Amino acid sequence: MLDYDKEARRYDASRGGEARAEAAAGAVLDLIPDRPGRLLDLGCGTGIVTRRLAAARPATRVTGADLAAGMIRRAAVRLPGTIVRADSRRLPFPGAAFDAVTSIWLLHLLTDPEDLRAVLAECARVLKPGGVYVTTVDKAAAHDVGSDIEAALAGRPVRPAADAAGLVTAQAARQGLALAGRSAFPGVGQGRSPRSTIADLHRGWFSLLPPGDPRRETYAARLAALPDQDLPRADPTFSLRAFRKD
Numbered sequence: 001m002l003d004y005d006k007e008a009r010r011y012d013a014s015r016g017g018e019a020r021a022e023a024a025a026g027a028v029l030d031l032i033p034d035r036p037g038r039l040l041d042l043g044c045g046t047g048i049v050t051r052r053l054a055a056a057r058p059a060t061r062v063t064g065a066d067l068a069a070g071m072i073r074r075a076a077v078r079l080p081g082t083i084v085r086a087d088s089r090r091l092p093f094p095g096a097a098f099d100a101v102t103s104i105w106l107l108h109l110l111t112d113p114e115d116l117r118a119v120l121a122e123c124a125r126v127l128k129p130g131g132v133y134v135t136t137v138d139k140a141a142a143h144d145v146g147s148d149i150e151a152a153l154a155g156r157p158v159r160p161a162a163d164a165a166g167l168v169t170a171q172a173a174r175q176g177l178a179l180a181g182r183s184a185f186p187g188v189g190q191g192r193s194p195r196s197t198i199a200d201l202h203r204g205w206f207s208l209l210p211p212g213d214p215r216r217e218t219y220a221a222r223l224a225a226l227p228d229q230d231l232p233r234a235d236p237t238f239s240l241r242a243f244r245k246d
Contacts, residue, residue, distance in 0.1 A: 018048070019188040024238070025052035027185035028102055031134045031242040032057075037099030040065060040126065042088050042119075043106030047075030053102070054079060060099075065091070089118040096128045107163035108139040116162055116171055124175035127245045133177055134242045137165040142187065147233035149197055152222035156215070157208040165241060177243035184239050191232035194223045 028049070032039070036059040041050040044064030054062040064075050065086040076083045086092050088106065101123045110116045123133045140161055144150050161167070169179055192200075198220050200206060209216050 020186075020190065021048040021052055023185040023188055024049050024104055025056065027183045027240055028104065028134050029053065029056055030183055031181050031240060032100045032102075032132055035099075036060060038063070038097065039100040039102065040091075040093070040098045042086075042091075042101055042103040042123065043067075043109075044075050044083065045071045045105075047078040047083065049104055050075060050083075051078045054082070063098075089115055089122060091122045091126055093126045095125050096131075097126050099128055099131050101127055101131070101133045103133075103135045105136055105139060107135055107137070107168060108161065110162045111159070113162075116167070117174075120168070120171050120175045120177065124172075124177050124245055127177075129245055131245045132180065132242055133172070133245070134240055135163075135168065136238055137163050137168050137241050138239050139163055142236035142238050143190075143192065145191070145234040145236060147192075148226050149192055149194060149223065149233055152194075152226060153197075153201075153206060153219055156206065156219055158206070159208055165239065168241065169243075172243045176246055178246055179241065180244040181242035182240060183242075184237050187236040187238050189232075189235065191235045193228075193230050193232045194226040195229045196232075198223045 034057065038061045039053060039057070041053060041062065041064045044050045044066050047064050050062060050064040054060070062079070062082060064079060064083045065088070066072050066075065067085065067087050069085065072083055072085050084092065088103070103123070107116060107119065110119065127133060138161065201216060201220055201223070204211070
C-alpha cells in the first residue's frame with residue numbers, strides 16, 4: 001500500500017486534480033438527498049472532494065476524516081475546523097450522528113476482509129436511520145479501458161478486489177444497508193500511458209509480483225514496446241453505489 005503521508009504532496013496533481021474532484025463530487029451529490037444535516041467524508045484525503053461537497057451543500061455540516069497525517073494537514077487548510085484524524089474501522093463519533101457518509105477511493109485499500117466488514121459496520125453505526133452511505137466500487141476494474149496497456153499486462157497475478165461491487169453490496173446488507181442507487185463519473189486525467197504504467201509496475205501496483213520477480217521485467221518490456229509511450233489512453237470511469245440504512 002502507498003505511504004499516504006509521503007504521497008500527500010503530489011496526490012492531487014497525480015490524480016486528475018480539480019477536474020476529477022468536480023466530477024466525483026457531482027456524482028456523489030446526485031445520490032444524497034439535498035436537505036440540512038451532517039455528512040461525514042471518510043478517507044477524505046487532501047479534502048479536494050470534501051471541499052466541493054461542503055460548498056455545494058451549505059446547509060449541511062460536513063466533516064472530513066482520514067488516518068494519514070499528511071493528508072489531514074492538507075485537508076485542514078481547505079476546510080479549517082472540520083477535519084479529524086480517524087481510523088475508518090473505529091470511528092470517534094457517536095451512533096446515528098450523520099445523515100450521510102461518503103467514502104471515495106477507500107474500500108479498495110482494505111486487504112483484510114475483516115477490515116471491510118469493520119468499515120461498513122462503522123458507517124452503518126454512525127448513520128441515522130434513513131441515512132445514505134455512498135462509496136466507490138470496482139476501482140481497479142475501472143482502469144481496464146480495453147487499451148493496449150491492458151493487453152500487455154494480461155495474465156499477471158492480481159490482488160482480489162476488496163471493493164468488488166457484489167462483495168460490498170453483500171457486506172453492506174449484513175450491516176443493515178440496502179442498495180439504493182448507483183452512478184458513475186469519469187476519472188478525468190487518469191488515463192495511463194505505457195511509460196507511467198511501467199513506473200507504477202515497479203512501485204508494486206497492478207499485481208502481486210514481489211520485488212525482484214523476473215516477471216516484472218517481462219511485463220515492463222511488453223509495455224516499453226508499445227507505441228506512444230507518453231500518450232495517456234482513455235480515462236477510466238469510476239462506479240458509485242449508494243446504500244440506505246433501514
